[in-house]
Amino acid sequence: MPYLNVVEVESALQVVAATHPGFTELVTLPHRTWENRVCRAVRVAADLATARPTVVLVAGVHAREWGGPDILVSFLERLTAAAAAGAEISLAGYRVSAADVDRIVGGMDVVVFPQVNPDGRAYSMRPDGNELWRTNRRPSPVGGVDVNRNYDWLWDFRRHFDPRALARGEVSVSDTPGQDTYHGPEAFSEPETRNVAWLVARYPTTRFLADVHSFSELILYPWGDDDNQSTEPEQNFRNPAFDRRRGLLTQNGHPQAGRYGEYLDPAHRRHLIEIGERMRDAVESVNGRRYTVQQGAQLYGTSGTSDDWTFARHILDPARQVVYPYTIEFGRERTDDVAASFHPPYAEMERIIDEVTAGLLEMCLAGLDRLAAEQLP
């Protein structure tokens, strides 16, 4: 079974929605891509008329990371098939009982948007394209934009980050058109980014989000700009007093790394790690691959990413509930084969699909447990 091509990802969503009209809904995203493609998502919910706490799953953001859409399509097919049949979901070493499938579909809205950047995926998969293309396909003169650097969170990185961290290439972002991490002419300049933001806004009950990428076998949680800390609340992304001080990470050996750390509420930190570790254990139970749960900045510094933007929303507007967001980096690094690191041979990808599906199902169950705990006196 080969990787899904761009058309097949969209068809898969239509098949799921048409097969299970009683508890799924095909959602058409409002912004067409630069190559005029229409993007769709599927919402799974036992009661489509009532908004429940929502899990948003996105993939296919970076063009060359081929497996993300395949993972989410498989997740969606398995979840809906089990819900329709009143059956369990069984993966090697990991099982979700029929009762828990019912708990997920009955207690949550699960919104699956598997192909955020179809233009880029098509170009990466085309014989006359560029297999290792990362960005979207915004045409010249601006050129490709890294969708996962285009969100409105510390987007204006030169204002927010320490110039030394930027000069040393420790922050994975660029304002140079043509670079693979080019953040775009302005925040939310790209239709792909606006589609994800629209989805989160359309479901204001969103409480959990996963953005599926490759590679490195990581489960990342906020923040991505600097080392997390939970003792100095005034050190936060909104505070201009700390502009041009962010991004000097301890792991890079900066003597001044400790002068800024991004504030993370200790309870939120605990919950982020708790859910992340449950995802990790579920992943491991399938193929024995142990992903590492860590904050995003420990991979490298970033700005304008989906997880940080999503997590920041409840801080910018306290009326919003906190969203627990993750970036999953599936698959292992192949030191001698960079292309296969981003999109492994499909036989290996099938094993990865199973393990990440387990992780995402466990994210839903851990999310339900978190929501139940919030309702305790």
Place this chain on the structure above:
Amino acid sequence: VVFLLGRAPSAGRVLAGAASSVPAVVPGIPPTTLVALVSASGEHRGMARYHVTVVSGDPSRTAAEVATDAGAEVIRKMGVADGVAALATDEQIDALTAAGATVHRHADLAEGRAERLAEVGEGDRYAEVLRRLAGR
């Protein structure tokens, strides 16, 4: 494809928008810009690209800085003992070497490409199911 030495236009682009500028990294030529035939969208038309490891030859500059300045694409997720992993063309490798960096060239990215692309679906495996669902 050749590098041209010349001043960067203010917009950072030359050849009627068909190419982008790369800041100079050649010692002794500070006010100039290396210009490569890389489109503004980052495409490297007709050029072989390689997986490389770049080690900075300048203790004051990191490998990531040097590689990025030469227009190479740094792959930060790949762990290397020293330096950074990157994707680079022959010309970018030459520029890196001229800047004093050590470049270890690994695989040509074209190697195995046909096999990898053969693992992409053709047509639409869902077409028949869709037709059936539409007709019911």
